[in-house]
Amino acid sequence: MIALDRAWLAANPLPPCDGATDxxxxxxxxxxxxxxxxxxxLRLTGEGALRAGAGKVQLATVERAALGLGLAMPEAAVFGLTANGAGELGGAAxxxxxxxxxxxxxxVLGPGTGADADAGPLLDAVLAAKHSAPTLLLDAAMLAVAAERDAAIAGRTGGTVLTPHPGEMAGLMAVDPERIARAPADIALAAATRFGxxxxxxxxxxxxxxxxxxxLRYxxxxxxxxxxxxxxxxAGAIGGLLARGAxxxxxxxxxxxxxxxxGRRLAARVGPIGFLGRELPQEIPGLMAAG
Structure with missing residues (x-):
């Protein structure tokens, strides 16, 4: 197992961004x-992507939330998608x-989605799409339906990232949460192998x-x-870095x-707990510059 620290980051830098870029x-x-x-x-995910240096961000969410989201994040283009009766993304989306x-x-597919989203049909449509994004990140409700689509996910030609917490990993790999707590590195490796x-x-x-x-262990x-x-x-920060070509x-x-x-910076300035998720993105540019 390798420590994820400044030495590893220095040996594995992000794609450069020169003055001529657009x-x-x-x-x-x-x-x-x-x-x-x-x-x-999605405002949080979108800001994470922009703060990580992505050039353009587009947000696609349930139609009733789209206008408000666009007003809250004027840097992004926003698209309304069909919702189901529970107010989550529907199959037609x-x-x-x-x-x-x-x-x-x-x-980046899934942030802010819950158990009532029509995640299976949504993920199926993405995996079968004629034009597929070169890189794909699956989060939240999409992880709950990924297990039965492992072959299709592993067969993608582009890079794929999965970001489960322990509860999501338990469902993804059909393992007891206690086993994940005992051997998280082994379970993560098994999942990486299974899903490519x-x-x-x-x-x-x-x-x-x-x-x-x-x-890697952080x-x-x-x-x-x-x-x-x-x-x-x-999810947004990783997505932004993927889009930059990392x-x-x-x-x-x-x-x-x-x-x-x-999180560490905010804990030192605000307190160990009590800072907000929306305060995290503003720290990212300075941290990237410091390396």
Whole structure:
């Protein structure tokens, strides 16, 4: 197991950003998720992506939340998708979302979605789409339906990242939560192998595994990160780095480190707990610059 620290980051830098770059060259992220109950979740994910340096962010959410989300985040384009009766993304949203994929370099699918989302049909439509995003990150409700689609996910030609917390990992791999607590690195590695993806198993310590057998351990962050919206920011930061052209392992590791160090900075300034998920993104640019 390898420590995810400044030495590893220095040996595995992010893609450079020179003065001649433009917003298209820095990557286009499409983020799909949210619900009528969590209409602001994608704002956190979108800001995480922009703060990580993505050039363009597009947000796709349930139609009733789209206008408010666009007003809350004027830097992003916003698309309304069909909702189901529970106010979550409906099955028809998959076809709508598939039509947007050729406009993006990375798709972040799932932040802010709950158990009532029509996640299976939505993920099926994305996996079968003629134009597929080169890189894909699955989060929240999409992880709950990923197990029965493992072959399709592993068969993607682009890079894939999964970001489960222990509860989601228990469902994803059909294992007892106690086993995850005992051997998180082993479970993360098994999931990475099964899904052909980089897997970030979140928790007090985060373990990042690749299908090739690399396992990184990040032990920092602190208890303050266990707060609503924190995972949405992490998904956005990783998505933004993927869109910039970072390899999935490098994007995920840097995203985890930036997210954790943002938590540490806020804990020192605000207090160990009580800072907000929406305060995390503003710390990311300075942390990237410091390296």
């Amino acid at each position: 917003k298209n060259a820095r990557g286009r992220v499409l983020i799909a998720g949210g619900s009528e109950q969590l209409p602001g979740a 998959g076809r709508e979302l598939a039509g947007l994929l050729e406009r993006c370099d990375t798709l 993806a980089v897997v970030a198993l979140k928790g007090p310590e985060t373990h990042i595994a690749t299908p090739e057998g690399t396992v 032990p920092e962050g602190g208890p303050g990160l266990a707060t609503g919206g924190s995972g949405d920011v992490l 390899d999935p392992l490098i994007a995920t590791a840097w995203g985890v480190w930036l997210h954790g160090e943002a």
